[in-house]
Structure formats: C-alpha cells, structure tokens
Amino acid sequence: MSHKKRTKIADMLIFAALSAGAVVMIAPLLWMFSTSLKQKSDVFALPPVWIPADINWGKYLEIWEAGPLLTGIQNSLIISLSVCLVGTFSSSLAAFAFAKLRLAYKNVIFLLLLSAMMIPYPSLMIPQFSMFAGMGWVDTLLPLIIPPIFGNIVMIFFLRQYLINIPNSVIEAAKIDGSSFFGMFTKIIFPLIKPAVAAQLILWFMGVWNDYLAPIIYLNSPEKLTIQLVIANFNANYAIQTDYPLIMAASMIALLPMLVVFLIFQRQIIESIAISGVKG
Amino acid sequence: METAKVEVNKNLQPNVDASKNSKRVKKKKSNFYKKESRAALIFILSPLIGYLIFTLYPFLFSIYASFTAWNGLGSMNFVGIDNYVKLFTDDYFGRSLFNTLFMMVGIPIGLLVSLMLAMGLNRKIPGTTTFRVIYYIPVISSLAAISVLWQWAYNGDYGLVNQFLSVIGIDGPNWLQNKDTVKPALMIMAIWKGLGFSMLLYLAALQSVPRIYYEAAELDGANAFQRFKNITWPMVKPVTFFLVITNIIGGAQMFTEVNIMTPTGGPEYSSATVVFYIWQKAFNNLQMGYASTMSVVLGLIIFIVTLIQFKLNDRSSFEID
Known part of the structure; x- marks a missing residue:
C-alpha cells in the first residue's frame, strides 16, 4: 500500500515537472504570437504583457x-x-x-x-x-x-x-x-x-x-x-x-x-x- | 547503420545464388535475369547519376580547389599546401573552430535533460501525448523563425529571457552583445530546439525495455538509482550513441542561428562557427580556394566522427525493434 502511495506521489511530482517544462518549451512561441498582436509601443512594456489589452491583427495584413x-x-x-x-x-x-x-x-x-x-x-x-x-x-x-x-x-x-x-x-x-x-x-x-x-x-x-x-x-x-x-x-x-x-x-x-x-x-x-x- | 550492414550481407547470399542458378539453368531464365538487371539499373540510375554529379564530383573538386588560390570565377592557381599552412596561423579559423567545439558542450546537457524527460513520460501519467507534441514543436519549427524569435528573446532590456531572470532576482546580461554570453545563449537555444527529438528517441528505447527487468530488480531490492544504472542506462546506450554522433555532425555544421542572430559573427568573432567562416570567406570575400580548404578539413572531421559511429555501432550487439 505504501509503495503504491509512493509511486502516486512520484507521478504527481513528475507530472508537475513535465508541465513546468512544457511551459518553458511553449512560452517563447506563445510570446512570439502575443508580440505579433501588440502595438509597437506595447512591446517594450515592463513587466511584459502576455495578453495585450488592445489586440491588433493589423500586422498580419x-x-x-x-x-x-x-x-x-x-x-x-x-x-x-x-x-x-x-x-x-x-x-x-x-x-x-x-x-x-x-x-x-x-x-x-x-x-x-x-x-x-x-x-x-x-x-x-x-x-x-x-x-x-x-x-x-x-x-x-x-x-x-x-x-x-x-x-x-x-x-x-x-x-x-x-x-x-x-x-x-x-x-x-x-x-x-x-x-x-x-x-x-x-x-x-x-x-x-x-x-x-x-x-x-x-x-x-x-x-x-x-x-x-x-x-x-x-x-x-x-x-x-x-x-x-x-x-x-x-x-x-x-x-x-x-x-x-x-x-x-x-x-x-x-x-x-x-x-x-x-x-x-x-x-x-x-x-x-x-x-x-x-x-x- | 548496423542493421543495414547485416542486411547487406544477408542479401548478398541469395544474390550470389541467383546468378549462379541463372548461369546453370536454361537460356530462358538468363534472359529474364538480364531483363531484370536492366530494369534495376534503370531504376537506380537517377540517384547514381545524382551522386556522381552532385556529390562525388564536387567532393573531389573541393579537394583539388583546396590546393589552389581561386576566386570562384578566374583561373585556379595551384599553391600546394599553402592554404593548409595558412589554416594554422589564421586566428579567425582558430576562433571559429573553438566556438564550434565549445558549443558542443551543450550536447551532453541536452541529452541528459531529454533522457530525464523521457523517463518521466514513460510512466503512467496523464497527458503524455500532449507533452510529446508540445516538446516536439520546436523541433519542427523553422530554424530561421526560431532564431529571429530568440534574438528578440535575448534582448538585454526587453527580452523574455532577462524578464524571466529578473523574476528570480537575476539581472541578465545583454546576451548576444557580450562575448562571454553569446555562446551559452546559442547553446541554450539549441538545447531547447533539440530536446523533443532526443526525448522521443529515448522514449522509444525506454518503451522497448521489458518491464520484467525492473520487477526482477525490485524483487532483488535494487533501489531507483541502481535500477537506472544497471538497466535503463545500458538499455538506452545505443540511442545515446546515435544522438551524440548526429548531434556532433549537426553541431559541426551550425550556421543559420549564427547568421541570423549575430550577422557579423558576434562580438570579437565569438559566435562564428566554422561553416559561418567558410561561408564568409567563400561568398563574401570570394576566397574560394581557401574556403575549400576549410571545408575539406570540416568534411574530414565529420567523416572521422561518422566512421566511429559505424565502427562502434557494429560492436554493440543490442538492437531494438
């Protein structure tokens, strides 16, 4: 029983680690997308804005x-x-x-x-x-x-x-x-x-x-x-x-x-x- | 490659038999054999011609050109081994070679991380397919687009990397403008891009390890580290080997990231790779003879590495199917 429990905890920790890794993998690409929707001036906002308030699809045109x-x-x-x-x-x-x-x-x-x-x-x-x-x-x-x-x-x-x-x-x-x-x-x-x-x-x-x-x-x-x-x-x-x-x-x-x-x-x-x- | 060799040998046998047979038996059969051979020859003609014109001839020409002074248009003046001697005193070549080798330090780091990821994915946890897809996306992404993205991410003031670092209280450098950080920056990006590929191969290898091995080891009281050291590591060794070699071959030809992220070869030429230098010499300075010399040396290095792969792979008898 305790063995099973241990595996379960390990699985949960690994799941968390893999999720964190997945975020690191995908973050630059999401950021790329988010930047493409920003106004030129919002690009330099600190701290960075992930979802721009003013979504601008204009760049794609x-x-x-x-x-x-x-x-x-x-x-x-x-x-x-x-x-x-x-x-x-x-x-x-x-x-x-x-x-x-x-x-x-x-x-x-x-x-x-x-x-x-x-x-x-x-x-x-x-x-x-x-x-x-x-x-x-x-x-x-x-x-x-x-x-x-x-x-x-x-x-x-x-x-x-x-x-x-x-x-x-x-x-x-x-x-x-x-x-x-x-x-x-x-x-x-x-x-x-x-x-x-x-x-x-x-x-x-x-x-x-x-x-x-x-x-x-x-x-x-x-x-x-x-x-x-x-x-x-x-x-x-x-x-x-x-x-x-x-x-x-x-x-x-x-x-x-x-x-x-x-x-x-x-x-x-x-x-x-x-x-x-x-x-x- | 091991499988190829084995099968070539296996294949050779029936072939010899077939030709013997056709000689021995009636004329009719030998006619058929001739027809078959003619068809086979026609079918392989295209890659064979392509090989002769676009690989073998340029390769031999490269070797010849490496002994000449040549601007790519005019006549080629034979200069003996002058170009090779020049290589040893050329500071830029030394630097580019050092940079290329230095950035290969990233290879074992990337492999270690991807093995750990693969081991995690090999457990019974939810969402493994999604994880595989996400980790693999950078692999299929165009290197040019990725380089553009990371150049911006490495921006000293507004880049994603430094903003992430500032969260943990680190004041990040201006990565690509600093000669000490530009190589690690390119390495990190290469690891990020290649992780999914190595992970996938490791995962395939891990999934082929019979579970009973682990169960037996557990019964014998082996702890997690011992199980890793005595079962997992030896079982994935052929994949590790394959990945090390392909990564070295790929790393030796690194060009795109350098060309896009540091168009001048970086501060004090600290990010220029051998291929970048060859490209500059050949197509910007039109020193094609000298550039050929470097390309021959690069080819030689890669050839030796590949040869080691063939040799060592022959020796390891373990095979996954």
Whole structure:
C-alpha cells in the first residue's frame, strides 16, 4: 500500500515537472504570437504583457506589403513540392531495385551512395556553386531543385529497409505473371510502402522547407527568396525600426505551415521518427 | 547503420545464388535475369547519376580547389599546401573552430535533460501525448523563425529571457552583445530546439525495455538509482550513441542561428562557427580556394566522427525493434 502511495506521489511530482517544462518549451512561441498582436509601443512594456489589452491583427495584413512574403511562400512551395514529389518517385524506385531486383554489384553501388551521408553539405557547396554559376543558374530556384530530385539517399535507405522485410514471394508471383518491372512497382510495391513513403516525405518536406544555407548562397533578388530568407531579411530590416510586432507576425507565418502539418500528422511523424532514429 | 550492414550481407547470399542458378539453368531464365538487371539499373540510375554529379564530383573538386588560390570565377592557381599552412596561423579559423567545439558542450546537457524527460513520460501519467507534441514543436519549427524569435528573446532590456531572470532576482546580461554570453545563449537555444527529438528517441528505447527487468530488480531490492544504472542506462546506450554522433555532425555544421542572430559573427568573432567562416570567406570575400580548404578539413572531421559511429555501432550487439 505504501509503495503504491509512493509511486502516486512520484507521478504527481513528475507530472508537475513535465508541465513546468512544457511551459518553458511553449512560452517563447506563445510570446512570439502575443508580440505579433501588440502595438509597437506595447512591446517594450515592463513587466511584459502576455495578453495585450488592445489586440491588433493589423500586422498580419501589413506584412504582405512590407516584404516579398507571398513570393517567398510561393518559392518555398515550388522548391519543396517539386523536390519531394519527383525525389520521392526516384528514391522509391531505386529503393525497390536495391531491395528486390537482381543486379550485379548492386550492394556495392548502394554502399557507394550511402557514403554521401558522410559528406556534409558545406564540403560540397563551393564546387556546386561554381558549377551552377557556370550554367547561369545563380539567383534561380534551379540549384535548389535539381540536385535533390535525383533521389535522397536517406529515403532510399529507409525504404529499402522497409522493403527487405516484405517477402519476396510477392514479387515472384508478379514475375510469373509476366508484368513489367515498372508495373510491379506501381501496382504492388508502391501501395505496400506507402506509409513509409508518407513518413519520409513529410520529414523531407520539412527539411527542404526549413533549409537556409543553400538558399542564402544562391538567391539574391527579393522576388527569388524563399520564406526563410524573407523573414531573416524582415528581421534585419525592421529591427532597426524596432517594429517587432511586424517581425514576429512574419515569423509566425513562416512557422505556421509546418505547425499545421505537424499537428495533423503528429502521430505518424512522431512514430516514424522514433522508428527511423532507433534503427538508424 | 548496423542493421543495414547485416542486411547487406544477408542479401548478398541469395544474390550470389541467383546468378549462379541463372548461369546453370536454361537460356530462358538468363534472359529474364538480364531483363531484370536492366530494369534495376534503370531504376537506380537517377540517384547514381545524382551522386556522381552532385556529390562525388564536387567532393573531389573541393579537394583539388583546396590546393589552389581561386576566386570562384578566374583561373585556379595551384599553391600546394599553402592554404593548409595558412589554416594554422589564421586566428579567425582558430576562433571559429573553438566556438564550434565549445558549443558542443551543450550536447551532453541536452541529452541528459531529454533522457530525464523521457523517463518521466514513460510512466503512467496523464497527458503524455500532449507533452510529446508540445516538446516536439520546436523541433519542427523553422530554424530561421526560431532564431529571429530568440534574438528578440535575448534582448538585454526587453527580452523574455532577462524578464524571466529578473523574476528570480537575476539581472541578465545583454546576451548576444557580450562575448562571454553569446555562446551559452546559442547553446541554450539549441538545447531547447533539440530536446523533443532526443526525448522521443529515448522514449522509444525506454518503451522497448521489458518491464520484467525492473520487477526482477525490485524483487532483488535494487533501489531507483541502481535500477537506472544497471538497466535503463545500458538499455538506452545505443540511442545515446546515435544522438551524440548526429548531434556532433549537426553541431559541426551550425550556421543559420549564427547568421541570423549575430550577422557579423558576434562580438570579437565569438559566435562564428566554422561553416559561418567558410561561408564568409567563400561568398563574401570570394576566397574560394581557401574556403575549400576549410571545408575539406570540416568534411574530414565529420567523416572521422561518422566512421566511429559505424565502427562502434557494429560492436554493440543490442538492437531494438
């Protein structure tokens, strides 16, 4: 009995500690939201006001005029969607070949591709830049789209793992039926790996959407910037005028799409991360 | 990675058999094998070409460029190991390397906190799903937006951090303008952002530990600390290892926060990281040869760390599924 009681008290204390931690985790983001609704002068109120008396949604209208926010979102969408859709297709096709088809030296090739995981982007960015500069692609979205659409080795790796656990008999039957290999992929394999593809796709999308280093290297013109660069510029330009509500409103807009995707798919995302991390 | 290796070996076997078989039996089957191989080759062609053009070639080019003086546009003048020699005397490179390593101190702190959080969440308490979601939100948030937010939160007079500190009676510094506090400031933010990810992986590992282990230990009279030391810690060790390595690899490439929060590299260059310095040299000063040298050194460091991961992971036989 006393043991049970002790556990209960411990649980309560832990619950309290976790709640306090959760407040610390969420407080900066709530503050960001609250600041975006304030008047410029209320930002500097001491002690800070969490719920402004005079809620002002105006900044959410103003930001669209204050910088190329809309084109930023468009550019980020163009990059993320084309990279993830085409890249997922090429990656899952390759994963199918690596896991289920017979090809001489395919495991050697696979290990070769895996070596890419060990080379950090900063070690590649200078030659890549000079390559794309030679093609006249600087200040276009192409250098951000073209390399990744050839396939993502992380995705290939996880889909291959997933496929290896699927019995070969599924394929053998299709082989006997004489269906083409691409037909096998679209009719049998892809429907099977869909959940794994979806999880990897979401993670990849978030990675591309939030990328900063590659866009900052290639993009200069205001109408070419991605959303991440746009808010970084908002920050640099409007901090001088101490227009923090404007900056925070723009940052909220940059956060929102991912937040919505996450809240909708949070169960799948959290599960797939737990699995991929433990296995990786 | 361990699973990958094991499976590669497992996979190799049937493959060898298959090709042997196809040689032995009728011509018809070998035709089919050829067809299959051709399809497989076409399917892997895209990532293979991508790898050759966008990874292997730039990588080799980087190594070559690291031995040249090059502004990115004109001709590349071979200068031998001059750039590498220069690295040793370059005060800014020394500082950026020191800053990068210094900020990795945050890694064990973050992991310890996230393990504690995961242990808390592994108990039968209400609201665990909500907690998981809340702790994970910073992970999915855009680093640029988070950096903008924290730059404001670190404001010396009006920032959230100092206002919170003043509640407990501490007069906080102007975090990002002070060379002693700018690195801890970036570290704290990185811990805050990464906590949810490590916590989630730890939680997955903890949930796979059979409860019977703890029950047996309790019967034997082991106290809470002993149970942690002898059961929990060894069982989550592979995850700890994975997290340490991925955090080191990520930490070695830190750039966004520095670029946004301290655009000049901080007071006395005290927050500039290696990647920040590479980026400045390559794209602001157009010293692409020298920047390539630094990127090769950085790549080498990361390569060694990754190699250690592969090696040590091979040795640990424990696996969660």
